[in-house]
Amino acid sequence: MSERASEAGLHSAFVGADQVQCAPASVRGKALPDVVAGRYRIERLLGVGGMGCVYRARDLLHEQFGDPAPLVALKFLADSLDQSPDGAALLYSEFALTRHLYHPNVVRLYTFEVDTDCQRAFISMELMQGLTLDRLLCEHPLGLPWKMLRSIALPLLDAVVHAHRRGVLHADLKPSNVMLCDDGPRLFDFGLGQAEEGMPGLARLSRTRFNAWTPGYAAAELLEGAAPSACSDVFALACVLYELAGGKHPYRRLPATQARTEGLERELRAPNTLPRHCWSALRTALALDASRRTMTASELHAALSRVPFWRARWQGRWW
Amino acid sequence: MSAEALWRSLGRTDIGKVRESNEDAFLDCPEHGLWVVADGMGGYECGGLASQLIVSSLAALPLLPSLDERVKAVRQCLHWINRRLNQELTVAQGHAERIMGSTVVTLLLEGRRAACIWAGDSRCYLWREGCLYQLSRDHSLQQQLIEQQQMSIEQARAHPSASALTQAVGARAQLTLDMLEFNVCPGDTLLLCTDGLHQALGCEVLGNALSRSTPQGALQQLFDVALSGRAQDNLTAVVIRR
Structure with a gap:
């Protein structure tokens, strides 16, 4: 690996x-x-x-x-x-x-x-030749510059969008499950992965669902017994991206249920290196309550790849 | 001149007489001027994997040109493993969170300069001109009681949790590594070992063994004595001689 x-x-x-x-x-x-x-x-x-x-x-x-x-x-x-x-x-x-x-x-x-x-x-x-994102974070404790973050985030989001389109949920997204290789990030370890119900071409394996997670990246609903979903994948991925941006976990590494009890979502601040136009989408993806996490991996990808209006204009694309 | 030309070294590990598995691991790499001993904790399977991950990751570090860069790389690597073992492990519902951790003591040499980096109670000793020096200071409750509450060694040893570790890779969210830099001299012999060995042997036995002219002879004597006793824990040692 x-x-x-x-x-x-x-x-x-x-x-x-x-x-x-x-x-x-x-x-x-x-x-x-x-x-x-x-x-x-x-x-x-x-x-x-x-x-x-x-x-x-x-x-x-x-x-x-x-x-x-x-x-x-x-x-x-x-x-x-x-x-x-x-x-x-x-x-x-x-x-x-x-x-x-x-x-x-x-x-x-x-x-x-x-x-x-x-x-x-x-x-x-x-x-794979490279280093995992948890190791990258140890080498960049204050987070990554936006350009580097973007070069990791967009392909990674693209991989998750692809998985979700194919009916595959990862269910254990975290820094140590992404390897940064010379040609970009690679998502691996679908060991807790699930096939979404009703997806053609992918039999649901007849094993009892194995309930497991990584406490710092599991969505609150997973910790409360819900099945993995695209929405819980988005939460975990948003935690990874937030950490890559500023070097800090969004909820002080607490389990999401505890973060919700302590009202930590209200204290969320945009990482310094993250452009303002990306923050709204990332913040929505970090919602502790699944019903307010109205953001798909595809929408998050779109938000992070968007060039803000002022920059597009400055670069002369608008006239 | 390369470290390989200056240093002869040898390592050995033994399961002991009581434990079902060996959770220790060591690295003996004179050509990189790098030696490591790690003592896994967490019980069945976990401890062995933790010590193995430390040794195998440090062995894979690229050979950097200066001691300072190598020290930085070793520290960074150990902090990464700490994060991996403490914060990145998947936990199964209904299973208590397992501790997967390990002590570590690392010796790096570059010319006359040496650096010892450690966490936990695996130790580094120096034998120089007939004297034995313990270079590392244990991260254990016993040591803490001696230093902070001015207890005697006997008093501290009598504490029911005396051997509990205050630092280990993987044990806490934040790892604090200790480091000692020193100069080595011709004739010096260094020993890295786990607590299974240093608990079983007194200073006199350690000194006698390290006064032997070869690492092979020293190791043989250390293990002969340790294994003639109860050997309740795994035993691991690396002897490095200039």
Whole structure:
């Protein structure tokens, strides 16, 4: 999944796997072998989430046929989930939903496989070169200049618009689920994703909906038991964009329900770097009450891509 | 001259005699002048992943030209992992929020300059001219009681939560890293280790082991003594010798 762009040409200077000593990836279930499914040699841990972890691996089959860059990312479920009867279905659901999307700003998945020896399912996917937005925020604690923010926000919104049009809800949008690559952002980890009811071409998988969220980015209605919706995706995305703009979470990282109780929405202020013409739309998208969050991802995209009247005129487009 | 030409190092980890899994991880990378020991916490699976993420992320940092830049990169990386483990984890309904965290002690060397960065109670020791110095100061309640309430070591150790950590990567929204910069001399030996090792061994044993002429010899002695005892925790050490 993730690699710093600066590492791309550094394989010779890369620390060898034998210099890093860790316990096997799984401790209760069978440990992950060095080579998974007889094909992927695991090299290092790239990321950890609450529900799974992602490793960088070398595709030995592609390497054998001369592929100069046979690196892939492999996603495994957390061992605790992997032991549950729904575990593999959860991972397959992520695979099926993501494969239903065709967008340059959505991660590309390759295969869903099971290593029969260690009895673990996994997804193979492209190894993205870049850094996740949570890491970007650590490097820009005061937020991003508008031009940079815009270059991330618009393609990201476009990816979400595409997903929603295809009937796919992400349901766990947050900075660590977006990778900023050389050619723009990539949205990934549809592990909590849902297919909207009635969408043609996308079977709703017969697994009990797994109720999970990331507290700082989940809409209030999700925390109160509602199903994920396009509207809850918009809230999470708006939190990410607000944070990217000013370096601060809109609601002090509190769960949305608590932010509502404390009346924090009234205290919302536009981040300094955000142009005034974008604020109204972003503020609406940040509404804690779903009934007042009358903003779709598409409308937010339109608002952020709009050139304000005065600038258009100044640039001579209006005469 | 590269750090590799100056420094010989070796690391070792052992599950110990009681724990079901090893949640420690280490990095031994003399060619980058970088060594790390991390002791995961959070129990089953979580702790091991946290320490592994720290070690694997620090191992992947690009080799920057100056110690100051490398220190900055290490600190930034640890702050990012803290955010990842503390604020970005998905939580399942009905499951209590899990702590996924890890202590860390990192040593960076560049010529004569050295920097030690740490959070938690994994330690860095220096053996110089027959004397043992503890360079890192534990982020633990025991240490806090000694410093802030002027308790003796024995009094502080008797506190029921003496070993509770006051800092660790992933444990709190804000991570405070400690750092010590110092100069190294020919003949110096440095040790990074988790509490499983330093709790099990006294200063005399540590000093005797570090006075051995090679990292292999030092590690052998450290683990022989530790494993001849109860070894209730995972044990990890990296020995670096100039």
